[in-house]
Amino acid sequence: MKKLINHPDEVVTQMLDGMVKAHPETYKRLEGTTVLVRRNKSSNKVGIVSGGGSGHEPAHAGYVGEGMLDAAVSGEVFTSPTPDQVLEGIKAVDQGAGVLLVTKNYTGDVMNFEMAAEMAEDEGIQVEQVIVNDDVAVEDSTHTTGRRGVGGTIFVHKIAGAAAQEGKSLDEVKAIAEEVIQNVRSMGVAVSPAQVPGSGNPGFDIGENEMELGIGIHGEPGMETIEMTSADHVAERLIEEVLPELEVKDGDDVAVMVNGMGATPMMELYILNNRIHDLLYDKGINTELILVGNYMTALEMSGASLTVLKLTSELKNMLHKPCHTIAWNKSE
């Protein structure tokens, strides 16, 4: 696959510098690290730190800003950041009220964020961690024990970020983050793979007339390889897989994310949403918010994922609070 890069070893550092140069009012990069932190801090609030392997842009650095994250820690492509990098992020955002780590459920991330939390606690910083595991496609994949964390992570950023911005305590912010995790489910589909810079091959093989249902955001195998089918049928299948555990019913409110995997035209995402919206509407489910776009990607993978978050009144309240980040910008 052709890439507009310089050298595979430099992609993360040059990307981070390119982000700071585009948005100097939003970010600064902690010197000698892969950590982007908010330039304008709000005082005395709980800090929120997320991160993970690179290649999922705008996740996670795109969500750093007022009302969402205080820092994002980037690993190499599809590789967890090391504990010392995460520790730098924690130390940079702690203001005495403690720090919440939002981690996607991948073995490396969970281990490294946990280790960083312990190191920070040794330095007297109060740290809590939540693990996002919203992908209903597979239990125990090549990268994970249990379910993977994917697009639902963005709703955790939004709602925990709003709660922190409101001045809630670390325990309260953690509790609402856990509530989002309990109520959010996702599944994805891919029609073409991504390739890690410098690797010789795409992440998976797929036939000319096939798609992979239940794909992960690193090209991990999905639950089923199926024949290419219509957008409407894909929408129906994703809804069928995502909804049951949420037990949403007539009259419930949900937030929806129709997420592009990186190389999917907006046109296709809106065509998917056209059917997804109607399937929910027909069940009497109220779509309080629908996000359509590239929120949690996998380099140049082509495909889409559906995330549904069942809303309580508190989650709804936090969802509608303003946030100012490069990837999700919402006014009062």
Next chain:
Amino acid sequence: MKKLINHPDEVVTQMLDGMVKAHPETYKRLEGTTVLVRRNKSSNKVGIVSGGGSGHEPAHAGYVGEGMLDAAVSGEVFTSPTPDQVLEGIKAVDQGAGVLLVTKNYTGDVMNFEMAAEMAEDEGIQVEQVIVNDDVAVEDSTHTTGRRGVGGTIFVHKIAGAAAQEGKSLDEVKAIAEEVIQNVRSMGVAVSPAQVPGSGNPGFDIGENEMELGIGIHGEPGMETIEMTSADHVAERLIEEVLPELEVKDGDDVAVMVNGMGATPMMELYILNNRIHDLLYDKGINTELILVGNYMTALEMSGASLTVLKLTSELKNMLHKPCHTIAWNKSE
């Protein structure tokens, strides 16, 4: 190429419905048309209408909203909308202060928007038109007489939209739109093509180790097929091609757009920006604003374009006014 669609004949109508269903607070679709109009109108202002072929999403419907467009008219993929559709858009947004049409310089668009303007004038609506022709790559291509209109169109939407929102007259809004057009230049590069839904073939052929410099947003031939090269070299070449006519010099202010063609990972756009920013900085040019993302795409084409707008103090003032659209959202 694999597409998440239903039937090629339905892509535009289902996309538009999917947009309205995702953003009901932003849009409504004029019944029986391909026109999306702002739901909450500002009163007594000049109306701004743009549009063109579909496949360039988020352009143009993504820029409908406060401070930018009042309506967007969508044609079939890569095909101009018909004059009667454009006329519907004009009629829907006129509030007595007249309507400005922002048209990209393609033969079909210019002819059909012009015809719509005449029809509207016959109905007593005052209409003016500006033609955006910012692409420095080629004069007279397969689709155009003169230069093509590409990413610079978004800056015309932003600045003319802000001027209209401020209550300026039709002549004043047209004059500032013309000033943007005088001061904006773009060029693109593609590494892989797009394919119109239902057509048998990609828009152009390109070798495994080649890239097309000066590509248009419909896969029109560029100025030169070159060997794949580094992101830094691409950045340097784009800057070399785009800057000269603008006569920017030490101390000047510019706005920059590093635009993805549809399938380009954000990582690559930020790596390009890392070098583009430095090249401008080294010349003493102040980057007042840098946009990085998918603003004017070509379906699943992979590649990027650079747009540079030289700012006067009035253009800068209008650039920083708030706007509220799904693709460009800026607070006070």
